[in-house]
Structures are given as structure tokens and as C-alpha cells.
Amino acid sequence: MxxxxxxxxxxxxxxxxxxxxxxxxxxxxxxxxxxxxxxxxxxxxxxxxxxxxxxxxxxxxxxxxxxxxxxxxxxxxxxxxxxxxxxxxxxxxxxxxxxxxxxxxxxxxxxxxxxxxxxxxxxDPVEGLEAATEPGALCWVELHTPDVAASAAFYHRVLGVETSGVSFPGGTYTSLYPAGAGEDAMFGGVVTTLDDPADTGRPPQWLPYFGAADTDALVARATELGGSVRMPATSVPGVGRLARVADPHGYEFALIKGDPAQEA
Known part of the structure; x- marks a missing residue:
């Protein structure tokens, strides 16, 4: 987290x-x-x-x-x-x-x-953000890339990031966590662009996830403000309700409300 x-x-x-x-x-x-x-x-x-x-x-x-x-x-x-x-x-x-x-x-x-x-x-001197893992703050990052293994190897070599496979309905998710910190410190994941229709024609990218108190309400609000929906709000057991949207300039981000059972 x-x-x-x-x-x-x-x-x-x-x-x-x-x-x-x-x-x-x-x-x-x-x-x-x-x-x-x-x-x-x-x-x-x-x-x-x-x-x-x-x-x-x-x-x-x-x-x-x-x-x-x-x-x-x-x-x-x-x-x-x-x-x-x-x-x-x-x-x-x-x-x-x-x-x-x-x-x-x-x-x-x-x-x-x-x-x-x-x-x-x-x-120098700021350590980082002052808000994280709450509604309106960064809570996860996800690398969308054509080669999961090669990308994981690169970030391990450059940042010391380690990976593990997390099972979920439909497959295995490659999660990321800091070296030596253990899986409880997972902060993101790596997914292949070959399996996600929302990635078709798009270059590899890091996709930020922001916390949502109500994912559906935020998706509706984003569209009212001129944004667009790249992936509608979807519930993933053990993960939460997430959506992928873009702001009026087309810059993408994701929204997620964690599964209460997962957070417990």
C-alpha cells in the first residue's frame, strides 16, 4: 500500500x-x-x-x-x-x-x-506527497507495457523494485513493492498492453490511480467536466471498484474505491 x-x-x-x-x-x-x-x-x-x-x-x-x-x-x-x-x-x-x-x-x-x-x-528537502491512499490522493500506480517480464527486470535493476504474482479471478497480477519491504508494501503493478482494449494504439505508460469515495459518482463528475471514460466503473473482487478516465486534454488516470473486505 x-x-x-x-x-x-x-x-x-x-x-x-x-x-x-x-x-x-x-x-x-x-x-x-x-x-x-x-x-x-x-x-x-x-x-x-x-x-x-x-x-x-x-x-x-x-x-x-x-x-x-x-x-x-x-x-x-x-x-x-x-x-x-x-x-x-x-x-x-x-x-x-x-x-x-x-x-x-x-x-x-x-x-x-x-x-x-x-x-x-x-x-531536497521534501520527502514526498503529504496525502496518499485516501479519496482524492494517489493510492496506486500501474505500468502498462508490452513485455511485463522485461519491464520488471528494468525497474528491479534501476530502482531495486521487487515483484510477486497475485492471483485474482481471471489470472495473475504482477505486483510491485520496494526492495526488502515485503508484499505488504505493494504500491503498484505491471500489466500487458496486449490484453487491455483501453491500451490499443497507446504507448507504454505509468497510470496513476486516485482514491475514490464513490467511483461511479467521480466518473459521472469527470464526464460532466468534459472528461471521457476509457474503462467504465467495474468491480473486481478483492480489489475494489475501479474505472479509467481521461481529463479534457486526454490525459489518463484511474479511480478506485477499495474493496472493504480487502481493506479489513
Whole structure:
């Protein structure tokens, strides 16, 4: 489960790059109740998105030279430079070298060999998000890729992430957890794009899941605000009720309300 303790290798930040930042802030504020707050003049226009006064995400105007459109997942690391070098050795791509984001962290932009973009976050001084695993906050991340085994090997080599197979109706899910932390610390999974119609024609990506008190209500609200449904709300025994949607710019994310039996 994602927590705000953020062990090395686990997701600890997420942000949105948008060509129309004001419109995106309006959409997500209406959907999740987030309140935008400028990170300060030294942060170059970066915006913190607050949930009940705690940081749940970040956002910025799209910078095509260094950023990417849509949601980007960050993983906590001890050494951004060393992690970027490890990604290159493992046949990934360094999109941009470690850079200081004043008042927040040292970050690097990377892609895995299949092309899925992600970033690493070396705290300086901010450890990570202040809200996680609750309605309106990041609670899971999922890599959609054509080769599950190859991707799992890459992230193990670069981030130390370990995997295990979790049985569910219809198959086995490849889960992710920090090195040495055990399966109780699972924070995400890896699925093949070959089996998901919602991935047809889409490049590999990290899909963030945000917690929902009522998945169906949030899906309806997202469409009212100009978003679209990529996968309708569906109940998965032992997991919860989840849906996959896109904001008005087409940037995807998922919603989930956990199964009470699983949470017990």
C-alpha cells in the first residue's frame, strides 16, 4: 500500500504537465476538491495541489523540452545522478539529467526501454506527497507495457523494485513493492498492453490511480467536466471498484474505491 513514509524505490510524487494549466487546475479542483497553491517564485511557476491543506500532487505548464504532457509518476531515490546512470546502462533513456527544483527536490526525467516515462526524486528537502491512499490522493500506480517480464527486470535493476504474482479471478497480477519491504508494501503493478482494449494504439505508460469515495459518482463528475471514460466503473473482487478516465486534454488516470473486505 502506498504510504507517506516513501521507502526508496516507491512512488513519492506525481505531477501534471498541461498546455492549459488554468483549465486543468479547474478540472481537477472540481473533481477532487484540490486547491492550487504556487510553490513559490523559485519553483518556476510550479503549483502544489492541496487536499485539506496537504500536498496531493503538483502541476506545471507544459515544457516540451523537459516535461511531458499528462501525469508523471516519480520514484524516491537516494541519488538521482546514480539512478539516471543506472537507467542508461539498463537501456533506458535519460530525458533530462538531475536538476534542482528549488525548495523541493533533485529530479531526473527517464524512460524505460519500452518508452514509458517516469522520474526519480531525490528529496531536497521534501520527502514526498503529504496525502496518499485516501479519496482524492494517489493510492496506486500501474505500468502498462508490452513485455511485463522485461519491464520488471528494468525497474528491479534501476530502482531495486521487487515483484510477486497475485492471483485474482481471471489470472495473475504482477505486483510491485520496494526492495526488502515485503508484499505488504505493494504500491503498484505491471500489466500487458496486449490484453487491455483501453491500451490499443497507446504507448507504454505509468497510470496513476486516485482514491475514490464513490467511483461511479467521480466518473459521472469527470464526464460532466468534459472528461471521457476509457474503462467504465467495474468491480473486481478483492480489489475494489475501479474505472479509467481521461481529463479534457486526454490525459489518463484511474479511480478506485477499495474493496472493504480487502481493506479489513
Amino acid at each position: 502506498l504510504t507517506t513514509r516513501f521507502p526508496y524505490g516507491a512512488p513519492n510524487w506525481i505531477d501534471l504537465g498541461s498546455p492549459d494549466l488554468d483549465a486543468s487546475l479547474a478540472f481537477y479542483s472540481s473533481l477532487f476538491g484540490w486547491r492550487p497553491e504556487p510553490a513559490g517564485p523559485e519553483a518556476g511557476g510550479y503549483v502544489l495541489l492541496r487536499l485539506d491543506g496537504r500536498t496531493a500532487a503538483g502541476a506545471m505548464a507544459l515544457d516540451p523540452d523537459r516535461g511531458r504532457a499528462g501525469w508523471t509518476v516519480y520514484f524516491r531515490c537516494a541519488d538521482a545522478l546514480g539512478t539516471a546512470e543506472a537507467a542508461g546502462v539498463a537501456h533506458g533513456t535519460v530525458v533530462f539529467q538531475p536538476t534542482e527544483v528549488r525548495g523541493l527536490a533533485r529530479v531526473a526525467g527517464l524512460k524505460d526501454p519500452a518508452g514509458a516515462a517516469f522520474r526519480v526524486w531525490q528529496p
